[in-house]
Amino acid sequence: MAYSVHSSHGHQTADLTIRLLQATAHRIAAAEMWYRRAQSRRIIAALSPEQMKDIGYPAVDAIPSLDVEAGLMSRLQSMR
Template sequence: MAYSVHSSHGQQTADLTIRFLQATARRIAAAEAWYRRAQSRRIIAALSPEQMKDIGYPVVDDIASLEVEAGLMTKLQSMR
């Protein structure tokens, strides 16, 4: 009776190692992307309105808003 010299255990271990490294690489890439977005937001928040206009970023006045009467929220709360 002949026994196989090759084992599938070594291949399974290699597959697990590769998947672990790929998952780790994805997590590192996601963390780097999050850091770059946060850094960009900090930089944009520090810009003056003139600088924001220069780069074409919407000025706060251009963002749609809704004006509400002073007592409306109190009135709506009392209607519950």
């Protein structure tokens, strides 16, 4: 009966370490993206309407909206 000189335990430990490092790097990158997005939103929220127009950010009235009459939702809910 022959025994292997090399153990697979070291290989499994290395794989786990690599996966842990990759998962950690992924979470750090996601947190950085979230922080940058939040920072951009704070900056945009602090701009005046004139500054927003200067940078070409869509005006509030340019955002599509839908006007619904007062009792429509109640009427639609009762149709179920």
